[in-house]
Amino acid sequence: MGIMEKLQLRGYATIVTGGAVGLGRAMAAALAEMGSDLVIADLNRGNADKAAAELREQYGVRAHVVEADVSKPEDAERVCAETLREFGKIDVLLNNAGIVKNAKAEEMAYQDWLDVINVNLNGVFLMSQQVGRQMIRQGKGSIINISSMSGIIVNTPQNQVAYNVSKAGVISLTKTLAAEWAPHGVRVNTIAPGYMKTELTDKFFREGGALIERWMSMTPMGRPGVPDELQGIAVYLASEASSFTTGAVFSIDGGYTAW
């Protein structure tokens, strides 16, 4: 099989959590462009419906929405069950849903800590466990977790202890599941993005200011990434092109973690 064929995702069924907007939406579009059908599992039904309609229209794939909170075990189970009802299998799980709360460690409310860990780390575990069981039955599957450079370094000057810890946890979870599930044909990898300019943060980056200048001065490429710049790695990891890749951390950060 040539590389062009290996990168194709025709007939695939992919779940994208938090795929309604932002980085998840961009990666969902790339997987759809390569032919994959989609389930968008998101808290925000309205945005998810809009994204699904656009992806169906633009790429001619099937796109189904499940309104869900990935941090709830019963929701993770329902996302998995609805995907199986719709498509009969799950080829790819893209664990992208995530939140951030900024606070100094000594001041952070425990509930805020829990909220971040529940979505960013526990949500990835719950979804991976549900979908992993199915992939083990299939003898095949690819799980892609979105961690962050914040799981590798400590951002500055903003304080985000729970976020950093959650993303470091996602990196360890990725390696652990990769090791446990390699004998079952299930691959697990993580993408660790740096500062990315999404619809939500675009204004912020355009206005600039001391914080943005600080971040960009610490980034060898001197600019934020844009969501499209995660598309190549998402397609690679979803597809047969990455058949020997598991337990790996892919930094997509303009060089931030190199300095």
Ligand SMILES: NC(=O)c1ccc[n+]([C@@H]2O[C@H](COP(=O)([O-])OP(=O)(O)OC[C@H]3O[C@@H](n4cnc5c(N)ncnc54)[C@H](O)[C@@H]3O)[C@@H](O)[C@H]2O)c1
């Ligand atoms: N934007 C960045 O600079 C950046 C950098 C590194 C990593 N990341 C990570 O990439 C991922 C996506 O980031 P983004 O900037 O596109 O975020 P975003 O806030 O633009 O979008 C997140 C999406 O996830 C959904 N969501 C939130 N909590 C959920 C839950 N409990 N269950 C289901 N859906 C939920 C939201 O409704 C939204 O649609 C996150 O994991 C984030 O931590 C982002």
